[in-house]
Every structure is written in structure tokens, then in C-alpha cells.
Amino acid sequence: MNDGHDYLLHFVQKVRLFAGLPEAAQHRVAFAAVTCQYRHDERIYGPGDRTGLFIVHRGLVKVYRLTESGNEQLIRLMSPGDFLGETALLADTTTDHFAVALQPSELCVIDRARFTGLLGQHPSVAVQMLQTVSGRLGTAEEMVSALSGKPVGQRLAQQLLLLADEAGGGVFWLPTTKKELASYLGTTAETLSRRLGALQKAGVIRLGPRRQVEILDPEALGRVASA
Amino acid sequence: MNDGHDYLLHFVQKVRLFAGLPEAAQHRVAFAAVTCQYRHDERIYGPGDRTGLFIVHRGLVKVYRLTESGNEQLIRLMSPGDFLGETALLADTTTDHFAVALQPSELCVIDRARFTGLLGQHPSVAVQMLQTVSGRLGTAEEMVSALSGKPVGQRLAQQLLLLADEAGGGVFWLPTTKKELASYLGTTAETLSRRLGALQKAGVIRLGPRRQVEILDPEALGRVASA
């Protein structure tokens, strides 16, 4: 049991959400948390579930919703250190989101009641969470602008630059299938394929095996992104 | 001076953000706040400004951004009791939003430093704010889904139902020009006009003078909204 606690404590300290907490409080968080393992394609939660707070420890989780036509609309990908469940947690409503592990993943779960208690006792957690959620709101609003104004090619170019930036270089691998990337960009796999092909033919990028993308001409891509 | 304070205090108590605070804290908030008057079309803040927290006391404020093509993209309308400025407030970055008074308006402004101090001292404010921002995130994400999936007609129908609901009846007035409603729905004034015309011809709604809208057949409208 102690082993488990120390393990959790170490993890809690690495998550920005709890980094600012006094150590005693970190211990309490570690006690409140439960770790869960999820295998590939395993569902973490779905619409109607009364969720708590999830924190990704290891793996990759996709959050999406279903459109009325039955298509998946990818909302975001969560990597280690990210948290999910903020909406349902606060509003006392249930989500309409699905969360599924894309890779074997490990998540911490903190019960709803315990977490709201924690929020009340430790403002820094609430403030930190507020910052993160504000950031997400900002990107969502940007997405709205992009969807209603820019053609697909621009959104794609932006996303490629962003992915390259995250990877810290001109070569990277798409984090998901192209079909899902397409849904994230608000388009279809077919159109995405055509746009990528066009970029490659223009000598701006090179597509390698296993969803590898190499950016040959970042400046040209930048021009496309903000045309 | 005391008059001013009492006036502010009364207002502070009516804003949900501060409703849960002990009275002493409410007094402190009232002291920290400054009221500002804005006339029609007056700019409240713009991109690059280092804003604080704004709370709408009276009037109507539109928040928008400019797309690269120079069009306004309406993000949201703020009515009395709503607050703005959360993004810039926390991230220590500057906004890329514009805020403009659509009507003669009165706003409370709380300085950035004071507000972050307040947040640290009173978790309930942070939690309340988190709830509101989470809600906004939810609607923004819905908007993304809608934009990338549904045709304009559906979005419009949803919005009409929502406005009718807010107004508490089948008759209401559009809160803004149709041009702005169009930008909010991610389309153009022309298309919006055509859709409204179609709905009227179908006997679902009736368009009156001064942007009045009367919903004649709510069920039909509902069917359009979730086709």
C-alpha cells in the first residue's frame, strides 16, 4: 500500500495541476486518487457517465463526440500530464463526450466529491485549472474562426506547423490516423488526402511511411497557413 | 464616496461570480472595482491590451475577433451579470479579441493584480469562474461540431429556438443585426437572409419589423434543427 502511495505521490507532484500544492495536500491528493489501466481501444467514459477528474499518466487518450450523422468529431488528444473531465465535474451534468485510450494507458481518477472538496480547500488548483480551461477555450474559439473562414488547406498547414513545433523538428509522425486528423480539421479523409498530396507535389512536405511527415519548406507552409 | 461604494456593493452581490463570498470579501471586491461608462460603439478593449476583469452591469457588449480576410467573427454577446477578460487575465498574455459596447453600457473593471489576489484568497470565485468558462468551452465545442457537420439551416434553426427560449416566448427580437448573427453562425448575411426567407415561406416563422421574429411552428423548427 505504501508503495502504491509513493508511486502516486511522485506522479501527483509531476502534474502541473497539483505542483503548487503544499506537500501535505499532495499527500491527500495521492490518497484520493486511484489509478486505472486501459488497454488499446478501451473506453474510459462516454455520454451519460457521471465522471470524476481523470489525469493521464501514461499513454494517449482521444476525446470525441458523435455528430448526428454518426461521425466521430475529434475534440482533443490527451497526453501524460493532461486532465479531462472538467466539464462534467463542475456543472453537475453529464458529458456528451467519449474518451477512449488510443494506446495502453494509465490514468488517475479522482472522485467527484473529493475533487470538489479539494478545489474548495486549495485555490491554486482551481486557478491552475481555470488557466488550462481558458487556454482550451481559446483554441476552440480559434477553431471556430478557422472553420467558418479558412479553407481546408490553411487549417491543415497550420496544424502541420503546430505538430512540427511540438515535435521540435521538421520531421514528425501524425499522432492519429489521417481519418481522425481529418475529423479534427472539420473535413473528410478524402479531402485531407488530396491536400497533403498537393503539398507534397509542390515540394513543401514529404510524406514518409508510418504517417511520417517531413517539412521541406517551412516558410512556404507558413505562407499557405496565413494566406 | 460611501454612496459609490454602496452602489457597487449592491451590484457585486447580484453577480453570481461573487454571490458566494462572505460579506467582508464582497466589500473588498467593491473597493477594488471601478465602474466605467461606455457609449454606443465605444471600444472597451482590443488586441494587445493588457486587460483586467470586466463585469457587465448594464447594456450589451459584443466580443469578436477579426478574420484574416478582415471580417468580424462574433464570439459572444455579454449581458448584465456576465464577465469578460478571463483569458488575458490568467495567461499573462494579451487578447486577440475586441470588445465593443453595442448599447450605452456600464462595466465594472477589476485590476488584474487585485483580481488574481482575490482568486487566491477566495476559492469559490475561482470555482464559479471555472464553471462559467467550462460552460463556454462546451458551447464553443458544440459550435465546432456544428460548423464542421451541419448545414447553415440547422444552425440557424437551433439558434432561433435558443433565442426564443431565452426570451421565454415565441416572439422575440434579434439581439444584433442580421449581418452579425450571420457571422456568429459562420456564414454570410446573404445566405442567412435566404434561409430566413425560406423558413418564412414554409410558414415556420414570421419576420416582423425591427428584427422581430415570431415562431409559428416550433416543432417544425425543431425538426429542421436536428435533421
Next chain:
DNA sequence: CGCAATTTTGATGCTGTTCAAACCAGGTGG
């Protein structure tokens, strides 16, 4: 090697944008 999923390619049609012009409404000043 062969299966199953992903990705690509092609042809077609629709939705919505764009540009242009007419139209209307409310507000102003004579």
C-alpha cells in the same frame, strides 16, 4: 502470403460564397 483497415483516386453534385445591384428603413435637416 493474404487479410483487413487505411489511404488514395476519380467523377459528380450540392451547398454556400462572391460580386453586383436593387431595395428598404430609420434618422437628418431643410
Next chain:
DNA sequence: CCACCTGGTTTGAACAGCATCAAAATTGCG
């Protein structure tokens, strides 16, 4: 009270981008 003027709104015609459907080609994997 009316002519006028300035946004806002409507209408029309032509065009562009993207979705859709169907089918071929590729990839990854057991």
C-alpha cells in the same frame, strides 16, 4: 412633413470548394 442619405437587407447569377459515393491501391500485420 418630406426629400435625402446611409447603413442594413434582399435578390440574382455565376462560380468554387468540398462532400459523397464508389472503387482501386497501399499499408501494416498475423
